[in-house]
Amino acid sequence: MNVFRVAPPPRSPWHGRPARLVDVEPEAPGVATYRFDCGGPFHFAPGQFNMLHLPGIGAAAISISSAPDAATVGHTVRAVGNVTHALARLRPGAGVFLRGPWGKPWPLDALCDRDVVLVAGGVGLASLRSAIVAVGRRRGDFGRIRLLVGGRAPADLLYAREYPAWVRADIDIRTIVDRPAAGWPGPAGLVTDLLAGLDFDPRRTSLLCCGPEPMMRAVAAAGRARGLAATDIFLSLERNMACAAGLCGLCQFGPTFVCRDGPVFSHDRIAPFLAVRHL
């Protein structure tokens, strides 16, 4: 049965839903989760994204980080440029437009009965968070679930307050940072080091990964070297976007458009293009 449904795309690609900022939760230096009230249910599947429009400023593609049935739509955003810095200046009550949901989600239905390794780097955990919550609620449908999280420093690890609930849902969480602070009890290094130390059966394991592109390339290569099939490795790509509807071509990546054909791709579809610099 298909339970992780993909919402139909908006009636018109240009139709943005008015939404009001309800609250802002700081997550890490420069990163916060913004919750929006759309005045009714907002259907999406984990891994999909919205175009977040700030009137008079511009729009940015942002993953939906809230649980699929949450009362508000959550976006976890790092302030890096025009739109995201303006977002960081908004206060509760401010109005925005959410255009979406867009894109192919994580293939959760296809992963039933399999072991799953989720690998996140930095703000990439935002795209995986709704999948983690959804899988946790249907935990009996999956085999072992392992979450590997990498960050620059301990303060950069997102959603740490939610880890106890995820552990109670029988999700094995391992964290690593490249710059450990005094008192950090975990290992120092890269998330690929965690993958290297993980025991898994490649025949019954699928890997979902979201983070900076060099990190995803390294994770995919490490997974392949450990025997995972390219069809069992899924990466969520980022490219600059404008329409998000497969119309303008801005997000072209090889023969695909990331907004329409992704952002989640199986590695076999994109491996030849990932190897090309600046594509």
Ligand SMILES: Cc1cc2nc3c(=O)[nH]c(=O)nc-3n(C[C@H](O)[C@H](O)[C@H](O)COP(=O)(O)OP(=O)(O)OC[C@H]3O[C@@H](n4cnc5c(N)ncnc54)[C@H](O)[C@@H]3O)c2cc1C
């Ligand atoms: C499917 C998808 C999902 C995404 N999900 C998320 C998410 O959940 N959270 C999140 O935080 N991001 C996410 N992103 C990334 C986000 O869309 C981009 O970071 C977006 O560019 C931010 O928009 P902006 O206007 O704030 O930044 P922009 O102004 O577009 O700037 C983007 C980058 O360019 C640099 N830059 C900006 N101006 C200049 C300049 N004048 N000279 C040189 N460099 C400059 C900035 O430092 C920054 O690194 C996602 C992207 C995609 C495609």
Ligand code: FES
């Ligand atoms: S953003 Fe226009 S085609 Fe993808």
